[in-house]
Amino acid sequence: MQSDLDLRVAAIRRGIETAGTELEPAAAERANRDLDEVLARFRTTGDHTVVALVGGTGSGKSSLFNAITRSTFADSGFIRPSTRQTSACAWGSRADELMGFLGVRPSRRMFRDTLLEREDLKAIDGLVLLDLPDHDSVEEHHSAQVNRLLPVVDVLIWVVDPQKYADHILHENYLRALRSRADAMVVVLNQVDTLDDRGLDIVDGDVRRLLAADGLGEVPVLHTCALTGEGIGAVHSLLRAAVGEESTAHRTARAGIAAVATELLTHVGAGEATTDAAVVDLTADELMRANGIGAVTRSIEEATSRWVGGALAAPQPPARATMAAIGSTWAGRVKQGLPRLWSRAVDASLPSVESLLRSTADAVASVPLPEVRVPKAEAFGWAAVAGALAAVTLVVAGILQGWPVAWVIGPAIVLVGVAGMLLGAARGTRTAVGAAWAAAYERDVRAALAATVDAELAAPAAVLLERHRAVRGAFEEARLSTAAGSDAPSTGAHAG
Numbered sequence: 001m002q003s004d005l006d007l008r009v010a011a012i013r014r015g016i017e018t019a020g021t022e023l024e025p026a027a028a029e030r031a032n033r034d035l036d037e038v039l040a041r042f043r044t045t046g047d048h049t050v051v052a053l054v055g056g057t058g059s060g061k062s063s064l065f066n067a068i069t070r071s072t073f074a075d076s077g078f079i080r081p082s083t084r085q086t087s088a089c090a091w092g093s094r095a096d097e098l099m100g101f102l103g104v105r106p107s108r109r110m111f112r113d114t115l116l117e118r119e120d121l122k123a124i125d126g127l128v129l130l131d132l133p134d135h136d137s138v139e140e141h142h143s144a145q146v147n148r149l150l151p152v153v154d155v156l157i158w159v160v161d162p163q164k165y166a167d168h169i170l171h172e173n174y175l176r177a178l179r180s181r182a183d184a185m186v187v188v189l190n191q192v193d194t195l196d197d198r199g200l201d202i203v204d205g206d207v208r209r210l211l212a213a214d215g216l217g218e219v220p221v222l223h224t225c226a227l228t229g230e231g232i233g234a235v236h237s238l239l240r241a242a243v244g245e246e247s248t249a250h251r252t253a254r255a256g257i258a259a260v261a262t263e264l265l266t267h268v269g270a271g272e273a274t275t276d277a278a279v280v281d282l283t284a285d286e287l288m289r290a291n292g293i294g295a296v297t298r299s300i301e302e303a304t305s306r307w308v309g310g311a312l313a314a315p316q317p318p319a320r321a322t323m324a325a326i327g328s329t330w331a332g333r334v335k336q337g338l339p340r341l342w343s344r345a346v347d348a349s350l351p352s353v354e355s356l357l358r359s360t361a362d363a364v365a366s367v368p369l370p371e372v373r374v375p376k377a378e379a380f381g382w383a384a385v386a387g388a389l390a391a392v393t394l395v396v397a398g399i400l401q402g403w404p405v406a407w408v409i410g411p412a413i414v415l416v417g418v419a420g421m422l423l424g425a426a427r428g429t430r431t432a433v434g435a436a437w438a439a440a441y442e443r444d445v446r447a448a449l450a451a452t453v454d455a456e457l458a459a460p461a462a463v464l465l466e467r468h469r470a471v472r473g474a475f476e477e478a479r480l481s482t483a484a485g486s487d488a489p490s491t492g493a494h495a496g
């Protein structure tokens with residue numbers, strides 16, 4: 001599971017590096033320092049599952065320790081009623097650093113290879129079982145030991161016996177104070193062999209009632225007899241379950257890393273604006289207006305529709321202030337939601353107004369204005385003129401030659417009609433061609449301007465936004481609540 005934490009830490013370090021100057025140096029420094037601290041603490045305690053037997057003198061903690069480990073390692077018995085030294089058994093790893101951290105003397109450490117264990121204690125690598133000094137051996141070092149234990153302990157097994165389960169100190173000083181760790185607590189009622197069935201019912205009911213009064217009603221209660229081994233199987237199951245859960249040390253480290261990531265996330269935006277075609281087109285449209293392209297297209301339509309053509313309006317280069325406004329509108333769209341340093345980077349990535357003016361002028365100039373002559377319409381026009389002339393000629397000739405009126409009038413009407421149709425065709429052709437040329441000009445200029453916006457504005461912004469996305473993604477990855485790359489559940493009761 002260490003690798004899961006490593007991945008998270010690596011993600012944060014990668015994010016910090018990718019952010020570069022866009023992350024305040026103080027924030028980066030603090031994050032790195034906090035990560036070092038979290039990792040150092042995790043290395044000291046290690047990714048062990050720590051289970052501690054706690055309770056009053058004579059309840060049977062040491063006997064239970066021995067029963068669980070199938071040893072006689074822990075001092076037990078009335079001869080030495082008060083255990084002064086913590087005994088510990090580690091499975092699968094020596095857990096030396098953790099033992100040292102907890103103040104377990106080397107002579108009180110015991111190591112077990114899980115491969116050599118019986119069925120119910122296989123697969124509990126990483127378990128460390130502690131037999132703590134009695135809590136009522138009122139000694140300075142005892143409370144210090146308990147305090148050191150709390151940040152790493154995964155399961156606290158409170159051992160009570162039928163005589164002393166209502167112990168005042170136990171309830172006041174420990175159970176109540178540890179209410180927040182209720183999910184990590186189990187009560188073992190030991191020495192059940194000293195009770196008959198009725199007695200067991202009464203004591204069990206009492207214990208549960210007292211726990212409920214302490215706000216620990218959910219804490220499971222097991223029954224054991226350390227001398228006969230009765231109920232020890234249930235304790236073994238509990239230990240196996242605890243090993244299967246994410247350890248407290250791991251969860252603490254993960255939470256520490258998540259806290260660092262959460263703080264770093266305040267230095268990036270919640271998302272990134274887009275620089276896609278729709279946004280590029282918005283700015284291209286603004287440049288169209290600023291360059292007076294609308295007037296040019298109108299003049300193309302008008303000039304084409306006239307017989308004699310006419311001069312076309314030329315594009316007008318925008319004023320410097322207009323271009324500056326378009327540039328800052330673009331920047332505003334891109335910077336949306338970005339914090340100060342990232343916004344500053346967006347501004348820095350923008351070309352100067354002069355450069356924008358130049359590239360825009362180049363883009364507009366790259367599209368030539370159309371020739372407004374429409375030969376097809378002119379041909380129609382001349383044909384119409386010829387038709388009209390023919391009609392006039394026919395009429396004049398008919399009058400001079402004295403042809404019958406009927407000969408002349410019919411063909412003349414037909415000729416005039418044809419000429420009229422040709423005139424209509426000429427006008428229609430001009431209008432259609434003019435509209436097409438205007439549209440083509442507008443389309444080409446827009447494409448040229450969009451290409452300019454793409455190259456000059458969108459490309460540098462996209463690089464920046466992509467970097468921001470990578471940084472944000474890295475920090476978010478480090479904050480994921482489920483263990484990345486691990487199937488360990490993130491939370492949950494250790495016993496039940």
Ligand SMILES: Nc1nc2c(ncn2[C@@H]2O[C@H](COP(=O)(O)OP(=O)(O)O)[C@@H](O)[C@H]2O)c(=O)[nH]1
Nearest residue numbers: 057058059060061062063076077191225226227
């Ligand atoms: N009858 C009985 N005696 C027990 C049981 N567990 C422990 N004892 C005895 O209780 C006394 C105290 O046990 P010990 O393990 O030293 O308790 P500790 O002070 O909590 O560590 C010893 O004499 C044990 O033999 C049990 O389940 N049944």
Ligand SMILES: [Mg+2]
Nearest residue numbers: 061062075083
């Ligand atoms: Mg003891």
